[in-house]
Amino acid sequence: MQTKAYAAQSSSTPLALTTIERREPGAKDVAIEILYCGVCHSDLHTARGEWAGVRFPSVPGHEIIGRVTSVGGDVSKFKAGDIVGVGCMVGSCRECSSCNHDLEQYCRGPNGFQGTYNGWAHSSDENTYGGYSAAIVVDEHFVLQIRHQESDLAAAAPLLCAGITTWSPLRHWNAGPGKKVGVVGIGGLGHMGVKLARALGAHVVAFTTSPDKREAALALGAHEVVVSKNAQEMAAHTDSFDLILDTVAASHNLDAFTSLLKLDGTLTLVGVPETPHPSPSVGGIIFGRKSIAGSLIGGIAETQEMLDFCAEHGIVSDVEMIKMQDIDNAYDRMLKSDVKYRFVIDMATL
Structure with missing residues (x-):
């Protein structure tokens, strides 16, 4: 069925109105009218061809709230x-060990998980198209219940990516009462990390390079804020963190944060830099039995757990609503970190 959408026809052209073909719903499919779609940095990287393997035309968007x-x-x-949600995945092999343990994001099938956009399509070499569109058809298994109040639906959209990307490592490394958790970077991911870690009961320390963000980080729920460029502030937290969640998508010195971990502490990376981080010093890791780890979104069951937790605790993202026609300007503003903290498209403007 023909569906209106906003697409990038190439890496150098602005996104523009187009028509895409959605499959007719099958026996296990859910057809969804899209109400809101969050804007992720991955959308920008894909639409502007900054990642390998992008297929055009590209319709980004994987923070979808709809009816x-x-x-x-x-x-x-x-x-x-x-009212339902669709996140970063719309399919997986459903048969491998990862899928059988509700870890579809680590699918070990021949194609990996099926991305909501720029993913493999069933029985063809075609692309999948994301949430910058009027409607989408998704297998029931990859559709999520949204239990937030109607007034919070737009602000709930980024939970489908930014929320689960921070929730999954917080849960995996048991953030909660009695744990000291650091969150590096106060942006789209980091602001959710602070909110969720606080709601889980951890003692939360936000790290920022900008002293101007101190009050904002405290308002999000951080118990303390450390300016990472201030050596004295950093040194005051040496050997004290159970978990540090690093959301920064730019290359930086990891030693500054591994030195703050206590024995058996973990630095978990969720931001992917354009160029690799400098190689960390091994000695400090060995002598503290410390870990540097990574984490990728979350499985469907875990994402539903996160959404239910957020609905129960009144947690949403801090968002700025935009019209579909303003997406390229929003991308330019994202590059300047000129948003607090996530853009969400009102799809009625399509």
Whole structure:
């Protein structure tokens, strides 16, 4: 079925209105009218061809909130009228060890997980198209219940990526009461990391390079804020963190943060820099049995857990609503960090 969408036709052309073809819903499919779509840095990298393997035309968007319009005959979890979400995945092999343990984001099938956009399409070499569109059709397994109040739906959209990207490592490394958790970078990911770690009961320390962000970080829920360029402030936290969540997507010195970990502490990276981080010093890691780890979004069950937790605790992202036609300007502002902290597209403007 033909669907309006905003697409990049090449890496050098602005996104513009186009028409894409969505499949007719199958027996296990959910058809969704898209109401809101968050804007992720991955959208920008893809639309502007900054990552390898981008196929054009490209319709980005994987922070989707919408309303179910119809369901297939074998769908049991959703009905027309339900408010639902779609995140970074719309498929996986469903058979490998990762998928069988609710870790679809680490699918070991021949193609890996199926990205909501720029992913493999069923039985063809075609692309998948994301949430910068009027509607989407998704297998029931990859559709999520949204239980937030209607007034919070737009601000809930970034939970589908920024929320789960920070929630998954916080849960995996047991952030909670009695734990000291650091969050490096106060942007789209970092601001969610601070909110979620605080709500989980951890003692939260936000790290920023800018003294101007101190009050904002405290307002998000940080107990303390450290300006990472201030050597004295950093030294005061040596050997004290159970977990540090590093959300920064620029190359930087990891030693500054591994030195702050306590015995058996972990520095978890969720930001992907354009160029590699400088090689960390091994001695400090060995003598503290410390770990440098990575984490990628979350599985479907874990994402639903996060959404339910956020609905129960009234947690949403801090967002700025934009029209679909303003997306390229939003990308330019993102590059300047000129947003607090996430853009969300009102898809009624499409």
